[in-house]
Amino acid sequence: MSTLAAPWIILFSPLVAAAVILFVGRFSKPLSAGLAIASAALGCVLSWWMFFQPDPTEPNQFPWIEIGDALRIPIGVTIDHLSKVMLVVVTTIATLVFTYSVGYMKTEEGYWRYFAGLSLFLFSMLGIVLADNFLMMFIFWELVGLSSYILIGHYFKKDAAADASKQAFIVNRVGDFGFLLGILFLWAATGTLMFGELTTSGIAVFSANPVYLTVACVLVFCGTVGKSAQMPLHVWLPNSMEGPTPVSSLLHAATMVAAGVYMLARIFPILEAAPHALDVIAWIGGITCFAAALMATQQDDIKRILAYSTISQLGYMVLGIASAATPDVPMFHLFTHACFKCLLFLCAGSVIVGMHHEQNIWKMGALKNKMPFTFLAMVVGGLALSGCPLFSGYYSKDLIIGWAVVKYPLLGWLSVATAGLTAFYTVRMLAVVFLGKPRDDHAKHAVESPLVMLVPLACLALPSFAAGWPFIEDKFFHIEEAPGVPHILHPILLVLFAVGVMSAFFLYRNADKDPISIPFFANRLYIDDLYNWIVKNIQGGGASVLSWADRWVVDLLIVQVPSKIAWAGGFVLRFLQIGNIQAYAFFFGAGVVGLLYLLIFR
């Protein structure tokens, strides 16, 4: 095995699996699952193997579109520190989630369709990770959008799922509108799409024109806003929770939504040359981080709580891109977040299966004794998320906050406050679900999930706990603390953590309903309602007006007026009175021939 061939095998084996499942999957459930898991596991093994190999230096690509010297779009792979870490994260988590799915989807319909979709997703995601140029990344970027559409819409008979999948695709396309334009801007100025050239010699082109570069970078960032669900395009992610829970875990928490952050890390040197673009990125990330945490505190659906939490954590990463000196800082958080958020979602899935597909936390309660293993795993994930010392999230999040406080003090302190909110909403969820008394019959009779679901939980719980420890982190990242972090920061974070945990614990431990009611947060700051109104009234209304105009103005002006004139001439429309279309067709042909002769032999 060479390091030249391995990435192609990693990339294409899930596509082959998806294609085979599409054709023969319907005949055998074990075959569908087996193929998908085998392709993911193969990728996982190879990724880990590659992780310990030296980076190959020669380019590894094939031409895809080549038009003279004007445009060259290859399909090629980049193997460097960044992509190797991401490969390991994506393939490992995918293998665990695929395995877990065997248990979760056991009784669901569309089993083969589900595994074909998962494999297609893995192929697309790996394409983003490996891409060595912007356009290849864009291609796979669109394809993860497709697989996300397919998987969110798995229960297509439900209106909510059908609407959510449509919304996810369209909102992502809005982001991709900017993304593609950004790619066009960068390409038009530098003549290249290759990351390698753009991040080195390409930047020099812009030294005379920083405004242009800023605009281009902000446009490219639109792709991140869509894919990583940053405000104002975050609305699709909570709705995507209509998909099966393992999908939410893999796509909409651990990997796909992090693609936006990965892309920014990939082009980090370009962004560094555009400080104003970084300001925009910082503000979007910081505001998203805080606002999503506020919304998370008032949700009642276990998956939606986690979805807003994901948005908030992605906000941290985006803020980290803007404020840290190296992309390894946000990538570190991406790495730990992938572990613990995936774990939290799989735990939520376990709870949901135990609860017979009830997702409202206020119908649960006292599950800690019924599902002890799930409880333990979810506590580990929850502590990692809320930044408990020694847990992985503590290391990675505090690092980002440190950089943010130094470079963007206002946003930095906002993200400090978010840390407290995070501890609060996490413990609120844990307390309501696992403590107190059962609030529903399902909660009384819940049982622990099967082993095929619990093993992946265990596999994820370990890194969720320990992945941040310096001697482990050293193997993956080269990071440093922000210079000049105020000494007071870490004590403050610890106090906020303690306050968040304690207040939520005592408020919600025995609560029967939410003791706090803030409709503004519960209704998601009314952003979704605003968008619905715009789509219905502005887009829908505008389109109806245009449609009316097309019929009664454009058509009338272009057809009716000339035809009235023609009527007056009595030539063409005389045949209308005959009402015989064959006759007209004959005259039409004959007339054309006659006219031609008339004009030429004049």
Place this chain on the structure above:
Amino acid sequence: MSMVSPLLFLILVPLVAIAFILVGSNARMTALIASVVNLVFVLALFAVYKQGEAPYQFLWSLPVIPSMGIALTLGADGLSLIMLLLAALVTVAAVAVSRTPEKNANWFYASLLFISAGGIGAFASIDLFFFYMFHELALIPTFLLIGIWGSGDRQAAAWKATIYLALGSFVLLLGLIGLYLIQPEGMRTFDLRAIIGMAEAGFLPDGNWVYLLLLIGFGILVSLFPFHTWAPQAYASAPAPAAMLHAGVLKKFGLYGLIRIAAPILPESVAAFSNLLLVLLVGNILYVGYVTISQRKLDWMLGYSSVMHMGYIFLGFAALNTLSLTGASLMLFAHGLSIAALFALSGELRERTGTLDFAELGGFAKPMPAFGLLFGFAAFAAIGLPGFVGFAGELLVFFGSFIGGEPSMGSINGKEIFALNNFQIATICAVWGVVISAVYMLRAYRRVFFGPLNDRWAGLPEISGLTRGAIVTLIVVMLVTGFFPSLLINFLQSASQVWP
């Protein structure tokens, strides 16, 4: 010059089949055999075509009016071959999905084959006189198919299309005659190669009015905004195979003509009127795009969507560089296949339900999973998802048009300039069109195939047999050429030699 061109054979196969049909052989079977023979034949031409030699091959000429320079001259370069492949593929699909009508079945299939023969003749002609005549002849059976075998208010739809297309053809004719008359006396000809030679030698001054006539004439035929209202109505009323053949093949004649004639012969005029064309084509993309969103019936929505997509191809033409024209050529092919597949599927749906009103449909993926899957493929192909050839086409159009105008931004002579030129603004509008098309296509897909199923539709039969095979074929071709667009792009190099 070979004794007889295989291109003549391509035109004659459907005509001979028509003769057989009209003297009483099994209409459907004969049409099917003829169209498959033609498809195999076109594929063979791709294999025989020699890259790197003279662009036009398989030449054959029959002088008709030598004094006027009119001759039936056939020949094909890479672009013609791609269009011939499109015509042959869509013909096979259209015949395969046809439901044999009870009355006048032989005339029905004869009309389909006649459209095919006309399209093939136009794409294989180098002589502009016959290029025009072949297209005209193909229009006549199109009107007949709509007026006789159509549905809904078919007579009105047929009349409207007739008036529009006749008007467009007339203006186009004036333009072609103009192109003849601006040639120096004594050299006048309809031979495209000779005219391009004259243009390169500078013998064709002041072609602006000729270009305007060509633009409007071809434009009406391709439903350029605001001359587009005939198209959705005609396609909604037409029987599915007629809509497939017209929207998929025959309508491409107009843009093919602009790329073939105006781009190499009148590039200065194209540039001079580029702002006019940019406004109109943005009308196609944005205005018609939003009109598409508000459609309440599947067939109307598809009709409007095909009008909208013409905007992208016009953009590729307007920018007049190798990237954009290559993209436009790919889109001719891509859009032809995707709209043919979609019209075939919507026709099948109408056969099953009797209505295409979104309000009455829903949940069809349950009783007809394969139908839903195929529609999904065709829909995503139409909205330019990577993996389908339409994506490569759109992409090249965007890349080409973004650098289509004068460089008006970046650093010029050390001075920082940041302003968008008109081509760039049009490109931005076109890229927004990608969002619009996702909105209307996914909305339609969701309305028809997702959601709860009305009991009334519980027993819908699955798509099967030849229909299924035909649509799978179209999709496979879009996927193969989408994964490997260089298969087509390599052939376009022969055509690109005369592009500005």
